[in-house]
Amino acid sequence: MFSGMHYVYQVYKEKSFSKAAQKLYISQPSLSASIRKVEEKVGYPLFDRTTKPISLTLCGKKYIQSVEQIQAIEQEFTDYLNDWQEANIGHLTIGGTSLFCSLVFPPLMANFTQKYPNIELTLIEDSTANLEQMILDGTIDIILANDQLDENFFASKLFSREHLLLVVPKDLEINEKLTDYQLVCRKNQALNVEAVLPIDLTLFKDLPFILLKQENDSRKRSIELCHYYGFEPKILFEVDQQLTSYMIVSSGLGIAFIGELLISKLPISDRFVYYRLAPEFSQRKINFYWKKGKYINPVMKKFLEEAQL
Template sequence: MDFREMLYITTVADCRSITAAARKLYISQPSLSHIVSKVEQDVGVKLFDRGTSPLTITYAGEKYVETARKILLMSDNLRKELIDAGLGEKGRIVFGMPTERAGYMLPAVIPEFKNQYPGIELQVMEAKSDELLKALLRDDISFYVIPRGQGDLPVGLKAEAIYRERLLLVAEKNMIREDMFLETEKDIHPADHSGIKGCLNLNAMKDLPFIMLKKGHAIRKKTDLVLRQYGIDPKIMIELSSCISAVQLAAAGLGVAIVPQRAVDALGGMARFCCYDFSVTPEFWSVNAVYKEDMYLGRAERYLIDLMKQKFIREASSAAPVPWQ
């Protein structure tokens, strides 16, 4: 067995198809099929049942893949340590972010990162949070940035806080009745609340249509949790893949949406929209870098995560809200 063979076998296991794995590995299907057969002959046992579609992995195959992933991770950790020993002048960082978050966070950190590490190539996998978790477990990425806490992660993963991000409810002003406020607009001090129009009582909003993100997105999981806490079975007007689109539809009066503040900021900020708190203490979630506990983060990877902390902790602190009285 060699590293190349282990990579090929684990890719076939992930894809459950030799054809799909061959495309991902940029080799021909016959070549990959020959390699799989060779490995099976070398170890003396079948790793896959090719009589099913998609193909299934045997018990022996599961054991092979489990061990191969550990060996490949150890090899990658060694490569990073050797790069660090050479002052980190060359290399590649492969990490993940949801698409909109990448557009929001990366422009703030990449220029300074490239100035410090011009020889390091950055590759970003953009996907939903659930897909990024699967990619991390397969070792396709070193870490990913997501608002998902330690308690929501499988054993063996670590969540390192980058910054706290505020959550808002966005709605067209005519959708919000006076009886929905915990605090009426006459009691609001705009300078203290950065453009927040008031604090709403979700219990009074259970009959309104909700604009939701599709399942698999972190904000959908958070919204479902919040609504369950209020005993609300929401009337879902539409499900989307974009928080920015959710803000725009909510502003057009098609429903209400719970979104992270960064989605509002991307469209010009809270001055352009009717944004509300939905609890007496403003809601936040922690945006974290998630990686395997046994993953060695190279010097450049560590620098990239620390840059995100410096930039966004400072930005969040400057916009810190005053709790409702």
């Protein structure tokens, strides 16, 4: 009954016998005959051939559900078999936003590839929302994100922790009376965020803010911080990436909330002053995420073990 399931599934995916035949490298009459054999064994038609494009019958929908369950079981068993190997050969697809793909993944990938040269890595850069969906549909194995994803659907491992900081152009007059609250940035040293007290954000409420767009974790935390101090931020620009915010601040056009991870990866600049923020809103985890319940094959295990700052 399921011996010809790959033929049925290809027609379902292509919604066309001719296109499916091309993908399968067989003739359309041969494909049609194979589908009829499956339908004869099932006892019911699987496709409604009167619609354009062709569609599944009720029985066909159930058949496809069963095929996908079989495929999932086969994939799980294939992954299990990989445990019997040393996993020095394999493939892993990882993903992240532009921040992580440009500043975090390159050294991690270089170290991993040097140690495991026969494991192929694929890197996908996209928004966190799109990356979440790619995990769920199996396109990506692991992503790195500073958003806290739903633990009902995603498993995680801590990569790092960071503080969201207030970044202000150095030339602003307000900085002159706040030197005790300013963080010192030194070459090859992490910011000692705990060394100063959080700044009173109301001191900056009349300045223009550069915020990330609505779907970003940094945006949500920025609004929470402003509301905590009792004001609505005056938003000058809404951008997609922290790096864009950072560069706008460097031009003196406004102030922004930037993660210390980004700051630590960029050259030290005397154009900025950094302030600590209320920890209940500014502290966050940066996690590796993968689909909950997914079999963690040896290649995934090795990457998660090796990946560190």
